[in-house]
Amino acid sequence: MNVEKIIQIAKKRGFIFPSSEIYGGISGTYDFGPIGFLLKKKIIEYWREFFLKDDNIFEIETSLIMPEKVFEASGHLKGFVDPITQCKKCKALYRADHLIEESLHIFTEGLSIEELTKIIKENNIKCPKCGGELEEVKVFNLMFELGIGPLKDSKGYLRPETAQGIFVNFKNVFNSLRAKLPFGIAQIGKSFRNEIAPRQWLIRMREFTQMEIEFFINPEEKKFEKLKKYENVKIRVLTREAQKNNGKEEEMSIKEALEKNIIPSEYMAYFIAKEQIFYENLGIPKEAIRFRHLLPEETPHYSKGNVDMEIKFDFGWKEVVGNAYRSDYDLKKHSEFSGEKLIVTLDNGKQVIPHVIEPSFGIERTIYAILLYSFVEDEKRGWDWFNFAPKIAPISVAVFPLLNKEEMIKKAEEIFENLKMEFDSIFDKSGSIGKRYARADEIGIPFCITVDYQSLEDNTVTVRNRNTTQQLRVSLKDLKEFLREKANSLSIQ
């Protein structure tokens, strides 16, 4: 897996650029170019279609700036912290837990700052840059603080997750929809975390995009009918025991994971099964997807269970989707701090605080995984290409005149004009046809349409399949219908 090469191509071909690059940039921030933007947009559209449409889940868009009180209530002000340590000599800053994990290969989750300091001292861990001694471990809050208004006298923060915008709007949304449990509220948008050491390209960023669902349920209702359809979906699970014993993932059905209490609720099981299918459909191999049951020390006290969906990257496994059964914690806290009653009256008149199941997806990590697993280093072809599922391919169709001849160019332009409002298309007449195929492959265009001599005679074109490179002759009158079906499918065959 050649990530450096992918990063280079991503920049060269308009997927992803370092942000504010001409001024040296800010680490942990990236911009999406025209091709990357389309890829991201299509992943989002597919996510909406797959997770929201059928499930009584409503999307909202809330402010990125939120007042301090929200985060007092949510616990972020106190708890959204990382342990840091600074070199006494060169002043370099480190995340203490990461530094220990990298130096000693031990698990540090759940350790206090005193314990981390002790480990650093006892094991004589020094500054990796200059060998200097390290300061005591302190906590650092990851939220970006804002002074709101001209006097900056009102304190706020850039949201560190989209979820809080959902919780603070619970009452508004519930009343406006006249909703009934179970129902969900989703949000797609930017979140901000002042990561101490942004790294690994799109993995640890300071500004990133989340797609989150808060699915509100009746706490007394344990059964979810819709799970039936998915209970036999197979997933690979990293159990708590396996984590303690350096063991491996086990394959089991969703039903088994529920029975073994790895997944704490049928509602969460439903989302987990769909996550498995969604990521496989995006081109991530089965063996590169696993669900990790978080250890007790990693699980927040209010949670009835957390299960992370992890993907195997070039550098190792990493969380891409967090699943949490947050119980009634968030609504209770916001109720307490705001004085608003955040409750639901059931059909039988009983009032309850809904429980919430939260699947939280990171888009940039998803994109990293897709780029990694769809990248094909193709010596035979002589160029590398992306094997995107047509449904998420940034550009669906390229239109070429075979030769630089006026009639062919004119006809190809006409076809392009006709297609471009319906399909993301490009027109390319420069260079040899081989070079144009190469450029199209490099951004993963699944279908290349070529106008040749025969096209001028019988109104047919060739359609080249990116994966097989085989060409099919299609009549112009059938072309749109042909593309409609193919461009929206998950597989190119």
Ligand code: GAP
């Ligand atoms: N509301 C729950 C929540 O925010 P999280 O596990 O902190 O949970 C959810 O984040 C997802 O957001 C992660 O699985 C990951 O995909 C993405 N994410 C979190 N921090 C990130 C960062 N610094 N850079 C890129 N993506 C990040």
